[in-house]
Amino acid sequence: MTTPNLLVLVCILYVTFLFAVAFAADRAALKGRGTWLRSPLIYTLSLSIYCTAWTFYGAVGYAARSGLEFVTIYLGPTLVMIGWWWTLRKMVRIGRSQRITSIADMISSRYGKSNTLAVFVTLIAVVGTTPYIALQLQSVTLSFAAFSKVDPTLTSVVRLRSTGLYVAIGLAVFTILFGTRNVDANERHHGVVMAIALEAVVKLFALLAVGVFVVWGLGDGISNTLDVIDASKIAEWDVPGGRWAGLTMLSAAAFICLPRIFQVMVVENEDEGHLRTATWAFPVYLMLMSLFVIPIAAVGLKLMPSDANPDLFVLTLPLLAGEDSLAILSFLGGFSSATSMVIVAAIALSTMVSNHIVMPIWLRMRGGTAMVAGDVRDVALLARRLSIAGVVMLGYLYFRLSGAGTALAAIGLVSFVGLSQFLPALMGGLFWRGATRMGALAGLSVGFLLWLYCLFLPSFGPGVLLPVSVIEHGLLGQSWLRPQALFGAQGMDKVVHAVMWSMLLNCAAFLLVSLLTFPKPVERLQGAQFVNVFDHSSRPGSWTGGLAQSEDLLIMTQRIMGATEAQALFSGMARKQGLTGYLPEPSTEFLGVLERELSGSVGAATAHAMISQIVGRATVSVEDLLAVADEAAQIMEYSSRLEAKSAEQARTARQLREANDKLTKLSVQKDSFLSQVSHELRTPMTSIRAFSEILRDAGGLNPEEQQKYSSIIYDESRRLTRLLDDLLDLSVLESGQVTLNMQLGLLSDMLDRAVAATGGTVDGFRIERDLPSEQIVLNTDVDRLSQVFINLIANAHKYCDADQPVLRIEVRSAGDKLEIDFADNGTGIQMADQTVIFEKFARIGVSRAAGAGLGLAICREIMARLGGEISYVPGQSGAAFRVTLPQEMCMAAH
């Protein structure tokens, strides 16, 4: 016979073993040897903390009472798990990219790092989880009691009660030792995870062993066991449809929302790929856990006395058959289920409590200078350790106060419903950018209150916490406010009723308030980060730092993370910025990284608050929001900018090519001009030299010949002088050194002079003029302007190739300008040449007439000096030049 003392010994040995495993795993991880610690299998096994003592003992009890209904509690998580692509994948990704420390942190982070929300979520989590911890302690106590009943040499009930206390203390110590090694809650607790994985194996093995023993040992094989089931009172398949679907949905929701599941699934996640293995391995685990539940229940119902507690069949059946070692194994399975749940739940809750309640209060008490005064790291660790002890002790207190435990039996589902209230805020935050903080708060409050009123308070039984009158006649005598028949919904199952109303109104409040309120910029920023997490690998920072704060930041970070880690982080960032030493510029990027690192230790809301105490308010600008507006959009913008740039470059290249063409053309023309000039200079020089030689050497020239030769020399020198004058003139004009001789003159006089100077209307060359329009007095440099006219008329004279050349001179005023057109009836100037005719040395095509190509260039320079311009007018019947003068030069004709 197994004595309780032996049982205690086994327990102590088992716990010591767990300690050793956890310690070894921590050491291995520290030395970097434990790659197998990070395997997907360990991850999957750690998820099994879903199966608590409620599963291990309670599932059989549940099955004994309601048949197959128990299986809904495991079907929900199965569906969530195989549907990982919808939600879990996103949650894990966000958890990793935002360094989320708990479910409260995730919800508060999503809604603008609101600490109010974090506190609220934390409180709900504590209220919802504490009874569950109590349930675990109770199950351990009950299993002790089961052994005691068999063994008549028994210990008193008082001692049994105190087992609960010992278990609670032991668990608190274990959790504190292995759960708070690091202040960074985001760092993996290898020891704890390893211990939990081991416990997962133990509880599965134990349950399977009991199952195999029951089916093949007590029930004589599968078919006989099926007969036993068919003969039992749970043979009928009569689970109400509402409960079947409702409880499946509820357990699915709870699986996502339970703080302890969140802890192992998101916070402790090493690698997103692990989720892929868990997606099939965890359903298999759940299936195996449930496989023998119905057979054990049926055989238990048949063999055990009718007053036996079906919750303990797993334990009492082996004891009944005298299989003590199997009973001890079964006891260890239950013990494992209970302890692993308490450990993880305590870690998860303590992280929330210390990050969102204790730390903010402490920081506020220390005032603004807290950052540089106290050792935040120690405070954070102490807060977490105290929180662990507090949470476990709260569970113990609940267990002691709730007494006999009849109320506790139902607490599993009650707790599920309470924690499921996170679901709308959580899912809305993950998938809907319009979800706001106020909406989340409203939804959570409504859901929480309804849960309290409809399920939690009545669960203690009528008259315990809620007066009987309220339960029977409703609040304030309003029958539609009856907690278990809200709004007249009578005849429903209590749990389904509570799930329906609380979730319905929770969602409604969440959606409605979200639609009506306007989020703060930080909320919108975070919302975009969460919803589009797969588009953003990193997030843009939202801090604008001053210059002198890096040192303060370093001091604060050292207090939280420890000196070495902080200095490594800071010097790393400084190097990245191209600086030496430990103090990086407090750039937006750096502050963003720092905040994320700190939030791994103290939670997003606190980290945000601490940095803002040093740096000043976090500013989220419109630019930040725009920056979030999707990397794809940014890439698009970038590419369109590239396109614009390349278009601009193409334009520039075109212009350059044009300029180059022009230059090449001019260069060719310059060459030809130089040879022209040389030629022009050489021809008169040659004749001057020849004739002057004749005059010098040849004697006996008659005066007539002498006269002829000297006049040739004279003419040639004049031609030479003119050419040189032109060149000189142009260079003077171009250099801007010309002085204008302004005087009054009649336009028609100037034109007369020009016509006369060019030889007038000789050789059938006709000039058409409109004399009345020319009666304009101009205040200008008369000589220079005449020179322009002379040039234009001479050009027409020279180049007009019509049979009967005609030059039309038209004068008209256009706005504030006076325009004088010189148009001939020749073939004009070709398009290609129009661009260069005003350039120096420009001569069109094969030069048909004498000229150095300076005329139009001089004209252009003169007009520029006179404040007007000369241009070629294309599209006329021949070559047409337009001389434009500013009107202010004109005076009324006399």
Next chain:
Amino acid sequence: MTEEPQDEIPGEVTRAVFYERRTYRRRRMVDATRLLPILGVVLFLIPLLWQGEEGARTTDVMIYIFGIWALLAGLSGLVSRDLGRDRSGSDSEAVADVDALETPGGEGR
């Protein structure tokens, strides 16, 4: 920088319309992953239809439920293994592609 004229409609993301065979398979595997829980819900609800006068026995339903359970876990294993093989391959574009599936249109763009 945002005032730059853009020819494209803002928010329109240029993405290939057709994919090569491997990418196509991967996308269908993702579809399968998404559909699997829906299939599970339907299959798990079917036993409710068996209730009535001549109600089914617990043993039958139990065998059915556990059969479906194993089937779903198996299917999930097959599909996720398929996704994993592509993911662990050297093809980094595949990862990005699978991630990109998450936001087919995106209301927030």
